[in-house]
Amino acid sequence: MTLTFRACMVRHTPDGFSIGIEPLTIDDLPPGDILIQVAYAAINYKDALACSPTGRVAQASPLVPGLELTGTIVESSDPRFPVGSAVLAGDFGRTMGIARHGGFSEYARVPSEWIFPLPSTLGFKGACLLSAMMGAALALRQLEEHGLTPERGPVLVTGATGGVGSMAVRLLARRGYTVAASTGKPSEQGLLQYLGASEILSREEVSAPSQRPLESERWAGSIDTVGGSTLAYLMRTTKKGGAIASIGVAGGAVFQATVYPLILRGIQVLGIDCPSCPQDLRWQLWQELLAIPDLLPSEAALTSEVALEDIPTVTAAMLNGQTKGRTLVRLAQHSE
């Protein structure tokens, strides 16, 4: 008997755009040596774009979106990853859920290079949070390679209640940094303080336009998930010799700035491109994160669960900046 299962399918055709639940069989899945029964798939901002008619990130049609997933291996031809193992899978947004079927599906097939086995201490939801932290960890590594240390001064995280932003706040705080957080959600101040932020700024303050090329020096570094006018603010307010890790575009792509912060304060704007991160560096980041004691925040505070049917609603809310932490699509019943 052929196994039939459900997946969220996005189609771009000459007749228009559609998104909905469709039945698939194992033969519909892309190649790979590992078949996974998916427990949870995290919804990233790039997934929200893939689920939008105007998002322009999907490189295939039809496409099951879903950049990353957690679940249990049900078929494997790689002895390193036996059947029954709990794993995280994804390629950091390069092809999975973009150019080939991804995690918004009850079953997914992937190459074994994309597999991260979960230690017994890490559940499926925790793994989704740790995965969001990998982007933050890559940004922090680049900032530190450019001289950032806790002694240099406070670090600002923008879009701080988002998936990457919230995990960046937590990681920086656990690594001994003084962390400031900017948010468009004043009601989430308590959450940001719980994650480790000691100062909260409003979205208005960090995105207000200004004609001044330089303002008071405040930040030794920053992790910017927002872009647009917020990136311009960061350029004006970064301390001499400081650095900005530009990782996201949730607030817009276009910004207006001058060269003065670059040539009068020597600041660095570092582009963070997770999909280009080599696999061995991903492994290293993963191992480093696993080794930090008490790193992950409360799952209840930072994750919410939805069903496959909810994906269009949740991804639209995400593009409007209305979600917080990581929203997880629940695919299979499991005990955790």
Ligand SMILES: NC(=O)c1ccc[n+]([C@@H]2O[C@H](COP(=O)([O-])OP(=O)(O)OC[C@H]3O[C@@H](n4cnc5c(N)ncnc54)[C@H](OP(=O)(O)O)[C@@H]3O)[C@@H](O)[C@H]2O)c1
């Ligand atoms: N470069 C890379 O390789 C890479 C890797 C991962 C993610 N990213 C990017 O990083 C960004 C965040 O990803 P994510 O998955 O964490 O998304 P997310 O969970 O939706 O978080 C984005 C956060 O940005 C803030 N925001 C939303 N709309 C905004 C607006 N119009 N103006 C200002 N702030 C706004 C909100 O936080 P507040 O309400 O707290 O302000 C929101 O929660 C996305 O642009 C994503 O594409 C890039």
